[in-house]
Amino acid sequence: MFTIQETEIKERGITAVKKAERLGRPILLSEVYKLDLIDPLSFFNLGTERFLGERFFWKDPKDETVLVGLGISQQIQSDQATDRFFRVEKEWEIFLKDSLIFNSYLEIGTGPVIFGGFSFDPYKEKTELWSKYPDSLFYLPKYLLSIINEEAYLTTNIVCMPQDDESLFEKVNDERNELLQSLYKSPQTKQAALTKTEEILPEQWKRSVDEVVKELMNGQLKKVVLARELRLTFNQQLEAEHVLENLNKQQHESFIFAFESNGDCFLGATPERLVKKQEDEIFSTCLAGSISRGKTAEEDRLLGETLLHDQKNLIEHRYVVEMIKDALEGSCEEIILPDQPQLMKNRDIQHLYTPVIGKVRRETSLLLLVEKLHPTPALGGLPKREAVEKIRQVEVLDRGFYAAPLGWIDYRGNGEFAVSIRSGLIQGNEVSLFAGCGVVADSDSESEYLETGLKFRPMLRALRGE
Numbered sequence: 001m002f003t004i005q006e007t008e009i010k011e012r013g014i015t016a017v018k019k020a021e022r023l024g025r026p027i028l029l030s031e032v033y034k035l036d037l038i039d040p041l042s043f044f045n046l047g048t049e050r051f052l053g054e055r056f057f058w059k060d061p062k063d064e065t066v067l068v069g070l071g072i073s074q075q076i077q078s079d080q081a082t083d084r085f086f087r088v089e090k091e092w093e094i095f096l097k098d099s100l101i102f103n104s105y106l107e108i109g110t111g112p113v114i115f116g117g118f119s120f121d122p123y124k125e126k127t128e129l130w131s132k133y134p135d136s137l138f139y140l141p142k143y144l145l146s147i148i149n150e151e152a153y154l155t156t157n158i159v160c161m162p163q164d165d166e167s168l169f170e171k172v173n174d175e176r177n178e179l180l181q182s183l184y185k186s187p188q189t190k191q192a193a194l195t196k197t198e199e200i201l202p203e204q205w206k207r208s209v210d211e212v213v214k215e216l217m218n219g220q221l222k223k224v225v226l227a228r229e230l231r232l233t234f235n236q237q238l239e240a241e242h243v244l245e246n247l248n249k250q251q252h253e254s255f256i257f258a259f260e261s262n263g264d265c266f267l268g269a270t271p272e273r274l275v276k277k278q279e280d281e282i283f284s285t286c287l288a289g290s291i292s293r294g295k296t297a298e299e300d301r302l303l304g305e306t307l308l309h310d311q312k313n314l315i316e317h318r319y320v321v322e323m324i325k326d327a328l329e330g331s332c333e334e335i336i337l338p339d340q341p342q343l344m345k346n347r348d349i350q351h352l353y354t355p356v357i358g359k360v361r362r363e364t365s366l367l368l369l370v371e372k373l374h375p376t377p378a379l380g381g382l383p384k385r386e387a388v389e390k391i392r393q394v395e396v397l398d399r400g401f402y403a404a405p406l407g408w409i410d411y412r413g414n415g416e417f418a419v420s421i422r423s424g425l426i427q428g429n430e431v432s433l434f435a436g437c438g439v440v441a442d443s444d445s446e447s448e449y450l451e452t453g454l455k456f457r458p459m460l461r462a463l464r465g466e
């Protein structure tokens, strides 16, 4: 069993407190230990008692980076719409200034990391649904488990005040060791049962698709993504850990995420990367154009072939490729992307997919890239500003964090954001699911309606525990 000795954190803590006294402001103390490999979901689960409402989970499709945060050591949050990406970046930078970071590992995603995201459109009128999530919300966790290429690291973050003393560090050390020891007790709880499914205004949604199609045929708008909601009720309070476990099993090739705030939990399994930054290398994804999976291998292959040659879907996809290329060109010395889309097959749906690799200029930050890209025409439309305005006008749904950038940034400026689709918001014994689709001049509202139905499936499957 792993135990961390108390002497080190005490010495470091006293140094941090002295620095806080000298500078007259809080100072971050962060330390990283390597651990034997532990199961990230068990780590998330063991936060249930102590850190409920203050947890996050993140896993990329290849399991290269798994991050689990428990507790909130510092929060960056705002409802200010202007410059929101830049503001988060500056606040993180200022917060990190003069911090004491004890990290002898070079791995990206160890040490101080903030996790969180942004709402889709800060100018959209807010409803009760997303009242727990401000337009920008990030946590620096108290304890962060990072599993990087199958090696585990535990980062502890403590914000030290001038008036703090040794007892703070004794407490943290005890708590940390208790956490690590309780890892081996797994809680047994029952999965909730679905009692009611309500589609929110499906006919009105179809009518808005028809209206937008008309505009697309004779205006400057080329594409608008329209989304809708499914509201589910269960016989008891839903536990995020069950749903997360199912998503992780059923949609392992997606980004699996959960992000708690004040009792609610936003979670999902998205196949869509927005942008990843590793030093000066960046990776993005064009994902748009969809068809169902076949029941047999042959049917599945034929459906894939149909998608690869379908004009409506190819146009829907091409708008995304063009926009991402344009958005990245200014910041990159080099961009590589194939001419033709390929297929991405997820358990419940297949998509047209074009991967993008680039080399960014020195001064380009991850959040600057997020700002340039969000929303891509896979979530917003084309042209970007006009499409977002149209969505604001015609969509009934309050998207909140759905279809928006969600991810993490470490203290060295590396990190990754996904687009939070195939997702849901848990609120007690109810859950809202969200799904949208790219409407182009060739769209038919009935088939777009069915396509959104496919996109609800990953969350439905996980919620039902199928």
Ligand SMILES: C=C(O[C@H]1C=CC=C(C(=O)O)[C@@H]1O)C(=O)O
Pocket: 225, 227, 272, 287, 288, 289, 290, 316, 351, 377, 378, 379, 403, 421, 422, 434, 435, 436, 437, 438, 455
């Ligand atoms: C907006 C969603 O999916 C986007 C991503 C891939 C394919 C899409 C499509 O074919 O319409 C959407 O643009 C969603 O899942 O809610």
Ligand SMILES: [Mg+2]
Pocket: 288, 289, 290, 316, 437, 438, 451
């Ligand atoms: Mg589509």
